Amino acid sequence: xxxxxxxxxxxxxxxxxxxxxxxxxxxxxxxxxxKLDTYTFIKAFNxxxxxxxxxxxxxxxxxxxxxxxxxxDEGIEGRRMIVNLYxxxxxxxxxxxxxxxxxxxxxLAYPCSATGVYYMEVTFDGSKGGCGVCLLxxxxx
Amino acid sequence: xxxxxxxxxxxxxxxFSCNGKQTNTESQDINSILAEETNETELAISEESMNxxxxxxxxxxxxxxxxxxxxxxxxxxxxxxxxxADNYSTDTDKALAMGIYSGDLGYIxxxxxxxxxxxxxxxxxxxxDDLKIGQFFDIELIKRIASNSKKLDSLLYISxxxxxKMDRYLREQKRSKLSVLxxxxxxxxxxxxxxxVVNNAPNKDLFDRIAEQKTVLDQILLIVSAYEAxxxxxxxxxxxxxxxxxxxxxxxxxxxxxxxxxxxxxxLVIVDNSTTTVKMTDEQLFNIRQIIKQxxxxxxxxx
Numbered sequence: 001x002x003x004x005x006x007x008x009x010x011x012x013x014x015x016x017x018x019x020x021x022x023x024x025x026x027x028x029x030x031x032x033x034x035k036l037d038t039y040t041f042i043k044a045f046n047x048x049x050x051x052x053x054x055x056x057x058x059x060x061x062x063x064x065x066x067x068x069x070x071x072x073d074e075g076i077e078g079r080r081m082i083v084n085l086y087x088x089x090x091x092x093x094x095x096x097x098x099x100x101x102x103x104x105x106x107x108l109a110y111p112c113s114a115t116g117v118y119y120m121e122v123t124f125d126g127s128k129g130g131c132g133v134c135l136l137x138x139x140x141x
Numbered sequence: 142x143x144x145x146x147x148x149x150x151x152x153x154x155x156x157f158s159c160n161g162k163q164t165n166t167e168s169q170d171i172n173s174i175l176a177e178e179t180n181e182t183e184l185a186i187s188e189e190s191m192n193x194x195x196x197x198x199x200x201x202x203x204x205x206x207x208x209x210x211x212x213x214x215x216x217x218x219x220x221x222x223x224x225x226a227d228n229y230s231t232d233t234d235k236a237l238a239m240g241i242y243s244g245d246l247g248y249i250x251x252x253x254x255x256x257x258x259x260x261x262x263x264x265x266x267x268x269x270d271d272l273k274i275g276q277f278f279d280i281e282l283i284k285r286i287a288s289n290s291k292k293l294d295s296l297l298y299i300s301x302x303x304x305x306k307m308d309r310y311l312r313e314q315k316r317s318k319l320s321v322l323x324x325x326x327x328x329x330x331x332x333x334x335x336x337x338v339v340n341n342a343p344n345k346d347l348f349d350r351i352a353e354q355k356t357v358l359d360q361i362l363l364i365v366s367a368y369e370a371x372x373x374x375x376x377x378x379x380x381x382x383x384x385x386x387x388x389x390x391x392x393x394x395x396x397x398x399x400x401x402x403x404x405x406x407x408x409l410v411i412v413d414n415s416t417t418t419v420k421m422t423d424e425q426l427f428n429i430r431q432i433i434k435q436x437x438x439x440x441x442x443x444x
Contacts, residue, residue: 029302041298041302059197060197060198063349064346111412117197140210
């Protein structure tokens with residue numbers, strides 16, 4: 001019994017570190033950059049969480065440009081990335097997750113006609129968090 | 142004996158599962174630089190807010206794209222000469238200048254001037270090495286990409302991601318002071334390029350974009366003023382406030398209309414009906430251009 005307890009302790013200590021080591025944002029970036037297609041890469045917002053929370057990033061969008069937001073995750077059910085886009089007043093503009101249809105959109109293209117600070121709220125579906133990168137690209141309208 | 146075995150297993154597995162990409166930058170040189178940079182009093186804004194603002198600042202590629210699509214030809218005379226890199230002696234001068242060169246690289250890469258890009262990336266690498274952050278620029282890889290004309294968009298991507306990683310590293314290493322200077326220099330150079338181009342060839346999109354930098358300047362002032370106990374930042378803050386005084390005369394009207402979303406072939410399409418309308422006179426633009434030019438001249442000619 002003592003041996004089992006000690007082994008459990010060892011495993012419990014190691015797993016969190018192993019999980020962090022596997023969330024390699026640079027690998028996500030390299031794998032997902034091709035999805036930008038004709039959009040120019042601007043930023044990558046690396047996100048990793050062990051239980052589902054939300055983290056918010058902001059960026060100044062300029063009118064006359066279309067911005068492409070790409071959630072890039074491990075592709076594991078229950079750990080899919082969701083990005084919600086809000087305007088300057090934190091009014092929801094759109095989400096990469098359709099709650100009614102329970103489907104995930106591969107990206108979100110936003111043609112901006114009002115310059116200002118916009119907010120991208122990143123979270124994961126399910127309760128176990130997840131790992132990934134939210135890519136942002138742009139092109140002129 | 143059994144306990145010793147368990148301790149050995151734990152130690153071994155912890156070492157194994159650590160991120161193998163940690164670079165060994167904890168040299169004596171790094172420690173002395175950190176000691177110099179982190180001699181700060183309490184910040185006026187939190188580290189988290191600082192990071193949020195730095196991340197939110199627009200990429201120099203956006204203005205560079207606007208410049209290129211206006212039809213204006215590439216003009217190397219607009220850029221900060223690479224020879225000036227020898228003039229920058231302190232870390233703060235170097236960081237600000239590296240930001241200027243980053244703005245130049247945005248312009249150079251959008252115009253796909255690969256030879257000039259290599260030259261400027263080499264200069265950036267040299268300055269970055271001095272600041273002990275040169276590990277993010279693989280010049281040999283960049284040269285290989287630049288020599289292949291089909292991969293020039295990769296050159297743009299590699300340049301952008303290198304700066305992105307470097308900036309993130311600076312903030313993770315609690316060297317946000319340099320990160321603030323880097324992004325401030327980049328922004329200044331982008332707006333400088335826009336004002337010079339518009340002065341030579343009037344263009345409505347660029348005119349509006351220059352006016353809209355009022356929003357970005359407010360963000361920049363927040364992060365610069367956070368370090369105003371440092372004389373270098375205090376001086377920069379005062380110069381930027383002169384620019385703000387001019388931008389205060391510019392108005393941006395925001396009109397909100399509910400956006401629409403629809404699904405087209407499985408993709409989410411958004412129709413944004415809100416608008417912003419800028420009001421800036423030619424005289425205000427002239428004054429903004431003059432102030433930016435002066436601030437930039439002070440930075441690039443530092444010695």
